[in-house]
Amino acid sequence: MSGVKRIKKILENQNIPAEIIELNVKTATSEQAAVALGISTSQIAKSLLLVNESMKPFLVIAPGDKKVDKKRLAEITSSKKVNFADAKLIEEFTGFPMGGVPPFGHINELTTFIDQGLLKHEKVYASGGSDNSLMVIDPKVLIKVTKGRVVDVCI
Secondary structure, three states: OOHHHHHHHHHHHOOOOEEEEEOOOOOOOHHHHHHHHOOOHHHEEEEEEEEEOOOOEEEEEEEOOOOEOHHHHHHHOOOOOEEEOOHHHHHHHHOOOOOOOOOOOOOOOOEEEEEHHHHHOOOEEEEOOOOOEEEEEOHHHHHHHHOOEEEOOEO
């Protein structure tokens, strides 16, 4: 089953108020997604996988116009150091390829952190499970569905 179909099924089965938009252009980066929709990159909710020194994964959902402060995330997670996962680890932990990782629906349960910057929007656009699909969702719903902890983790 494709990643998009998997996410659509989750939305339907769990009655999550969100919509998947499939586009004819790549939306693998925040910039690509924002241009495709004609919106600000701050409305893009990028899902980033980081790992600590023990290879424990953490998902950070961050505004597309911000960078994750790895030192701050290390403090929040009581880790010595965190780094971005590579493409192989991303697919291994989430079941989705880099550039198409949605905020939920992963093959492994992930501790999730949501940067507070996303809460200033009524709706945000996250990956819909592929590099050309986006999920339109209220950030408050995103917090509930992911069981994410709202933090200030971006610079």
